[in-house]
Amino acid sequence: xxxKWLKENSNDKHAVTKGFLSRLQHGRPRAALISLVRNAxxxxxxxxxxxxxxxxxxxxxxxxxxxxxxPFSDEFKTETQNATAAKCFYAxxxxxxxxLPEWIDEDRFINGLEYLGTIGVGKGxxxxxxxxxxxxxxxxxxxxxxxxxxxxxxxxPDVHYFCKMSYDPFRFMRDNNLKYGFNMNILDDARSFxxxxxHTAAFMKTSPHLVHPNADLTxxxxxxxxxxxxxxxxxxxxxxxxxxxRSPQHQAYFDYLDQAGGFYYERWGDAPVHTLSIGxxxxxxEIWFFRDLGYQHDVNMHCPPNREVACDxxxxxxxxxxxxxxxxxxxxxxxxDTCIRxxxxxx
Ligand code: GDP
Ligand code: MN
Numbered sequence: 001x002x003x004k005w006l007k008e009n010s011n012d013k014h015a016v017t018k019g020f021l022s023r024l025q026h027g028r029p030r031a032a033l034i035s036l037v038r039n040a041x042x043x044x045x046x047x048x049x050x051x052x053x054x055x056x057x058x059x060x061x062x063x064x065x066x067x068x069x070x071p072f073s074d075e076f077k078t079e080t081q082n083a084t085a086a087k088c089f090y091a092x093x094x095x096x097x098x099x100l101p102e103w104i105d106e107d108r109f110i111n112g113l114e115y116l117g118t119i120g121v122g123k124g125x126x127x128x129x130x131x132x133x134x135x136x137x138x139x140x141x142x143x144x145x146x147x148x149x150x151x152x153x154x155x156x157p158d159v160h161y162f163c164k165m166s167y168d169p170f171r172f173m174r175d176n177n178l179k180y181g182f183n184m185n186i187l188d189d190a191r192s193f194x195x196x197x198x199h200t201a202a203f204m205k206t207s208p209h210l211v212h213p214n215a216d217l218t219x220x221x222x223x224x225x226x227x228x229x230x231x232x233x234x235x236x237x238x239x240x241x242x243x244x245x246r247s248p249q250h251q252a253y254f255d256y257l258d259q260a261g262g263f264y265y266e267r268w269g270d271a272p273v274h275t276l277s278i279g280x281x282x283x284x285x286e287i288w289f290f291r292d293l294g295y296q297h298d299v300n301m302h303c304p305p306n307r308e309v310a311c312d313x314x315x316x317x318x319x320x321x322x323x324x325x326x327x328x329x330x331x332x333x334x335x336x337d338t339c340i341r342x343x344x345x346x347x
C-alpha cells in the first residue's frame with residue numbers, strides 16, 4: 001500500500017503531514033507512474049523523475065513502477081527511490097512477454113532487421129526494440145504488479161516536463177470518463193510498418209462487432225487512398241486506463257497482430273498500434289489531448305501556447321500551432337501538425 005508506506009517512511013527531506021495524507025487517500029484513483037527502462041539509463045531516469053516530481057507528483061505522490069527485462073541493480077533502486085518521496089516498485093518482465101513467439105520465422109525476422117537498418121528507421125534494427133514495441137502493445141498491462149491499478153502515466157527516461165500542474169490528471173480522466181490521454185500526435189516513417197494498416201483493415205472485416213458503434217476513424221484514414229494515414233499518438237507520453245487495454249477488444253486486436261508477425265517482420269510500434277486500437281474501440285469523446293502539459297521527447301516538443309500555468313519552455317507559434325516538430329532525418333516524418341489538426345477536426 002503506497003500510502004501506508006508514505007506514513008512509515010516520510011522524513012525531513014520529504015515531510016508528509018497527516019492532513020496531507022488523508023487528502024491524498026480520499027477517493028484517490030488507483031494509479032501509478034510507469035516506466036520501462038534499462039539499468040544503464042539511470043541518469044536519464046533520474047532526470048525524468050526529478051521533473052515529474054517538481055512539476056507535479058511531489059504534491060500527489062503517486063507510486064512509481066519500473067519495468068525491466070532484467071533485474072534492476074541496487075544502484076538503480078537506491079537512486080530512483082532517493083529521487084522521490086513516493087513509493088517505488090521494481091518489476092522484472094516475464095521471459096514469455098519478452099521473447100520471440102514460436103510462430104515467428106527467424107530468417108524473415110533477420111531480413112527485416114537488415115532492411116530497417118538500411119533505411120535507418122528508429123532503432124528498428126535492434127532485436128530488443130521489437131520486444132519493446134510488442135511488450136508496450138500487448139503485455140505491460142498484464143504484469144501482476146499492476147493488478148490493483150486502474151490508471152497509468154507512461155514516463156520515459158530523458159524526457160522533459162515543462163509546466164507546473166495544478167490538478168490530478170488521473171482524477172480528471174476518471175471523473176470525465178476518459179480512456180486515453182495524449183500530448184503529441186505525429187507521422188512516423190511508414191516504410192517501417194507498411195502492412196499494419198492492411199492488417200488492421202482485415203481485422204475490422206473479420207471482427208466488425210468489436211468496433212465501437214461511436215468509433216470515429218475518419219481522422220486516421222487517408223481520404224485519397226482510404227488506407228491508414230499513419231497519424232499516431234506519440235506513445236512515450238500516455239495517461240490512460242489500464243482496463244481499456246485489458247478489454248477483450250484490444251486483446252483480440254493484439255492477438256491478431258501478433259499472429260501476423262509484424263512486430264518482428266516489420267517495425268510495428270506501440271504508437272500506431274495504440275492509436276488504431278483506441279481509434280477502433282473508444283469514442284473520440286473519451287480521448288483527451290493534454291495540451292496544457294509541456295513535454296519533450298528527443299527533438300519532439302509540445303509547448304503550450306495558451307497557458308494558465310507556468311512552463312519552462314518557449315511558447316511555440318501562437319494560437320494555430322499546437323506543437324512544433326523539428327524535422328527528423330526521416331523524410332516521411334512530417335514536421336507539422338497535420339495529425340493533431342485531423343484529430344481535432346480542423347479546429
Ligand atoms: P524510442 O522512443 O522509439 O526511440 O525508443 P526508446 O529507445 O526510447 O525505448 C522506449 C522505452 O523503452 C524507453 O523507456 C527505453 O528505456 C525502454 N527500452 C527500450 N528497449 C529496452 C530494453 O531492451 N530493455 C529495457 N529494460 N528497456 C528498454
Ligand atoms: Mn524514447
